[in-house]
Amino acid sequence: MKENTKRIFAMAAAIMMTVTMFASCGSASDSTYKAENDTNITNNDVKGGKSPENITADAETDGGEFNYYTEEAIPEINTEEYNHYAENSFQSVAEHPLSTFSTDVDTASFTNVRRMIENRQDIFADAVRTEEFINYFKYDYPQPDNDDKIGITTELSDCPWNDESKLMLVGLQAKDIDVQDIDSNIVFLIDVSGSMGDANKLPLVAQAFAMLAENLGQNDRISIVTYAGRDTVELEGESGANYSKIAETLAGLTAGGSTAGAAGINTAYELAQKYFIEGGNNRVILATDGDLNVGLSSQEELTALIEEKRDMGIFLSVLGFGMGNYKDSRLEALADNGNGNYAYIDSIDEAERVLVTEMNGTMFTVAKDAKVQVEFNPANVSYYRLVGYENRLLDDRDFEDDTKDAGDVGAGQQVTALYEIIPTEAKAEENTRTLKYQDDVAYPEPEKAEEGDLDRELLTVSVRYKEKDENDSKLVDKPVMLASYVSKDEMSDNMKLxxxxxxxxxxxxxxxxxxxxxxxxxxxxxxxxxxxxxxxxxxxxxxxxxxxx
Missing domain, CATH: 1.10.10 (Arc Repressor Mutant, subunit A)
Structure with missing residues (x-):
């Protein structure tokens, strides 16, 4: 079956699913829009709020694609949940010379906030995670050297928002491996509870997974598990070559009932283990709005459950859908603790980006438990602040602890971090070599610094990671020299973006x-x-x- 035919089939099936759901169980999700308790974030100032049964199933964009986010779809009461993190503060190098954090390749925050902006909704400040805005975009980093799975790129320039400080970019590039000969064992774990009945949820899930299935082959295995009041195995161990059966199964799903998420997660991992492919891509992909309200539903309980499963060699990807009752805090916890990634799907274009265009990075892990540690030279740096990554900070001792879970990076993926740095003033007064940090002083071209000349080093970036099937970590590091500084006029496109x-x-x-x-x-x-x-x-x-x- 040709790609265009498959795509049209998937879109038509999604539209038919929407019409069927609104005809048969349109009122099933009414309770979703009631505030769960007084501590939930609420938003009563959303424009165009109407009840879910008034969503139109025939709205289209100018491009002819199905429009899952109409003005009528925006709920009047908003019970979305987000964790709160205070912005990182400046740290004294004299007291805290090390900065340690787990890598993050998630992009959910950017697309979720994009949905809020496009729908003219109030923007929840807690929904904004700076590192996920930065990492949504692709940068021009070289491939790693030799057999390394991760390479390090750095840049030092002026800080656009603070004349008193400098900005340091740390860019990690994962090796872009050939995945053509790697077979996949994938379990689609789909929330079909009543809260998933809206057009921007289950119908979009079905179309997104159908697009992913287009790229699978004879040796790939697909299972589909759904969960609402109970979990159901809809498809088990099907060959990826049987696209029509996979797509028809997805199109036949309907929403209704409460959300027993824990049972579904357990069943999904059991199937992933049953069809486990040695050396292959074994993964559970969870699609939900995160509104788990039966069984193990607290963030702590869900995290503990996922932590038990991740050591099997089965990775977890989490895809968030919908709005109004979206539980970002729970989904982020699942992905962070399940050796996987987390994306929010607000359109079929985003589904294509995550599951087709960037499929290698989303699906094929090349470096697990990846951690970054930056050691600052107190002779040249007085204070520093990591931009974002507030929920990814690690204790310094965790860096060399191979039992400590951290972020996972897929084939060809990138991780980008920024540090705001305040140079040591005393050093600038004593030695003209550091006068390049003073905007009002002309500074001659610095002498080329040799690696190992500690007096000329600003800091060292170190990265630890494990190969996909290994338990012992590898170390790569890179010193950053004072001579690497470039002015804001010479700032690279990487740093600007x-x-x-x-x-x-x-x-x-x-x-x-x-x-x-x-x-x-x-x-x-x-x-x-x-x-x-x-x-x-x-x-x-x-x-x-x-x-x-």
Missing amino acids: ASAAAMFAKTLGNSEDKFTMAEIREQAMGLELNAEELLKLISDYETNYENKQ
């Missing part, structure tokens, strides 16, 4: 640093990298919030 994404996230989230859209746009304009999505979102924000009547 990453800092613009960070500025946008800071403006929307829990940061004291706020910027105008014009300032952020100026940082992101004219880049050869893929800044279009950020520029579009900046424009949408201006139109929907700053320029609204």
Whole structure:
């Protein structure tokens, strides 16, 4: 079956599913929009709120794609849940010379906030995770050297939002391996409870998974497990070559009932273990709005359950859908503790990006438990602040502890982090070599520094990770020299895009640093990298919030 035919079939099936659900169980999700308790985040100022049964199933975009987010679909009462993290503060190098964090390749925060902006909803500051805004975009990093699975790129330049500090970029590039000969054993774990009955949930799930199934082959195995009041095995160990059966099974799903998530998760892992492929890609992909309300439903209980399963060599990807009752905090915990990644799907285009275009990174892990530790030289740095990663911070002793779980990186994926750095003033006064950090002083071209010349080092970036099937970690590191500094006029596109994404996230989230859209746009304009999505979102924000009547 040709790709276009498969895509049309999947879209048609999704639309038919929507019509069927609204005809048979349209009222099943009414209770979803009631506030669960007084501590939930609520939002009564959403425009165009109507009850779920008024969602139209025939809305289309100009491009002819099914539109899952109509104005009528926005609920009046919002019970979405997000964890709160205070922004990282500056740390004294004299007291804390090490900064340690787990890698993060998740992108859910960016697409979830994009959905809020496009729908003109109130933007929850706690929904904004700066590192996920930064890591949504792709950068120009070289492939790792030799047999390393992760390579390190760094850049030191001026900080766009603080004249008194510098900005340091740390970019990790995972090896882009050939996955053609790697067979997959995938379990689609799908929430079909009543809260999934909306057009932007289960129908979009079915279409997204159908797109992924298009790329599977004879030796791949697909199982489909659904859960509501109980878990059901809809498909078991089916060959990836039988696309029509997989797509028809997905199209036949309907929503209704409560959410017994723990039972479904257990069944999914049992099937993944039953069809386990040695040396293959063994993965459970969970699709849900996170509204787990029967069985193990607390974040702590769910985390404990996933931690028990991750050592089997079966990885977890979490895909979030929908709005109104979305439980981001629970889904993030599942992905972080299940050796997997977390994405939010707000459109079929995003589904294609995550499950087709970037399938290798999403599905094929090359480095697990990846951790970063930066050691600052107190002779040259007084204070530093990690931008984002508030929920990924590790104790310094965790870096060399191979039993400590950390982030996992897929084939070809990237991890980008920014540090705001305040140079040591005394050093600048004593030695003209560091006068390049003073904007008002002309500074001659620095002498080339040799590696190992500790006096000329600013810091060292170290990364530990494990090969996919190994238990002992490997170490790669890179010193950053004072001589590597470039002025803001020479700043690379990598640094410009990453800092613009960070500025946008800071403006929307829990940061004291706020910027105008014009300032952020100026940082992101004219880049050869893929800044279009950020520029579009900046424009949408201006139109929907700053320029609204």
